[in-house]
Amino acid sequence: MTVMTTQRLFVSGRVQGVGYRDYATRQARALGVTGWVRNTRDGRVEMLVSGDDEALQRFVEACRSGPPLARVDTIEAQPDNEERSARGFTKRFTA
Template identity: 70%
Template structure:
């Protein structure tokens, strides 16, 4: 299993983006969490098999109809999330 920390910028807060990514995580069998950041981005920590994680990161480039993704940054991370994929409070 691999883990990546993903930052997504654009119009990604207040448009249902976190709920969208929770659904995508479940579709791809990825565990972790998603939260808004105070600087307007969305941050995610995701773990899964390499193919599933790659598909999840690719899905982060999309989103619900009202969102606009301008940039996705994904970096390997050593933190291991708990089971499931959850929304967290803003950090």
């Protein structure tokens, strides 16, 4: 049985206005990770992601690189218990 994990990620660096959310969406869909991504008013990108441990690890590693114009300084990951009922991976408006 596969155990699903949910994490909230905060990505800092040059991650807004460089296609980071589109990049994260493509990576998530390719890896079978569900959740959402959005910009925050403080310049970071926030994501709520769910998947098996291996898929999440691969997703976070991909997010450390980001698209060509991005510069990722840090990714803060914290376990999250938010109920996940949505399927797929979506972009949300800035929070």
